[in-house]
Amino acid sequence: MSKFDVAKEWSSLGKPVDRDEWGMTVPTVNAYYNPPGNEIVFPAGIMQFPVFDVEVPQYLSYGAFGSVSGHELSHAFDSTGRHYDQNGNYTDWWTNSTVAGFTERAECFVNQYAKYTVPGPDEKPIHVNGKLTLGENIADAGGVSAAFAAWKKRTAETPNEDLPGLDYFSQDQLFFVSYANWWCGKSRKETAINRIYTDPHAPKWARILGTMANSRDFTESFQCKKKEPTCELW
Template structure:
């Protein structure tokens, strides 16, 4: 049976010398899909019939796939939120009143939904004391991910500006959108992107992260933007008071300071236009079909594809990512208390449900600050996901139930097949504890130097071989060479996992 399973997974049309993965797994990939929607469409087991969290997860799913209601609601809810946020000047033209603009208040309102615009922050595990949490401040994301994407005029930059223009025109309903305002939005983002750290820079410059306190935050930043007041106000929304001795970790300080300077020299109209655009851009996938379609040309230019997945799969994936415990019977019974269940009460409006869920998630993150770290608690990833993880702050390897199935694991399979499948994954995650990042954390999950200088020197010499090897690989589909330095952690773990499972 196992031999047939393996033979039936092979794609005999692929040359194993050119693409061994396609050869070994091609037919299996073609025949199988991850059924994100199965638990949301199949009958509810009798013992879960009255479980409110499960009922609400399914209700949320039903509103997501109900295109008729989404179409009838149109964009009314989104535009109502935009108006509450001060409006979108590009739509309002000369009627937009800039005297009411307040950057701090705007960012606070958006942070209620979990949005980190320009300045990112949240509650995280303290990397120096893994038993507690601290406040982390960092650079937020930019729409095109990395500054290299803004350097030259390309198909991507043109598509991005056209995307802004098309969305604004669609929302303007017959009014003419000033294209110069589209350029202003793009140029502002392009300007802050020049200081945006790349993943490689973040990795290489970890030692530049500053550990300070709430009381010393204004001295740390030395900017006109009041970070202390901003953070205190945000936490107060969740009834969490901040004290002067609360620890704050600040990374990418160079970006944060320069972005603040750029903001100081930018007009209120440009700032409002840009920030509201980023909010609308993030929610375009929740709008009716005709608005979602406006993103397709941008996705084709930026990601190389614009094919939209079936709505049932998109909705199933979203619910699974955001309400995973409601789909996992064991975890519901163990970890969902009554107050948590009552939070997840949704109505028939999909976009309203999305916004409500964003608020719930944002509030959960803020409230973590005063909670002790429970090392036995399940992490943020759903138990249903097909993946595995290593957590440096907890020094734990994590295997969700979703991965403990074929083709990774079968209790009736010969041991050598399980060693070659889930065994490699287990070895991979163990090795992450000793890769270029994991090695910086001790057995208790604290980021301290626990290796000798000689050990670090020998590790760096040996990892260079991995970096060089992978830097010579070319992804032929896009004709780009891998960045072996940036991917070294995964490459070290892959090599370690194979050797550990074999030996």
């Protein structure tokens, strides 16, 4: 399969770009933003319960799938995507003051996530690489913020039912419960260490804690004492 894949990749060299080609298979439970194509892609695999479902209250889909789509959109304006213009060309199209403002706010994310650690082989903590995970963390923050705004707009038009048994949560709170539930996961110690060095995504638990700390909507929904987000970009 690897041989086939590499041969297929090389065979496209020198030919026009096929803009309809997907970078993931249909059953993949994932999504992506492709900067040169200026496109977001959602395979059928991710558009299913509990991430997305037309039969469940909308705050569940907006919290999970809405945040994923907001995440992919935000990649267009993260530390990598910001260099691509509306036609997917690699160019610097921002003013100097915008770049300066972005860099300052991005630095906050680098420091915030570098404080998260996983236990190393000798139990000494290994820090998350704030620079490696910067683009993903910016996209997480922007994604939740866009999805929550979309949910508020939608619920003003079409009211939703509460979830039986979970009706002590407000619907705004359930949006975030759905978000966190989707990112909840468990990995072996060795896998967690390996991912610190190779994965541009922060560990899943850090993606939940970090993103909630950066969401003013979260702190307001849960009436936290501290309302100011730790870091904020979009």
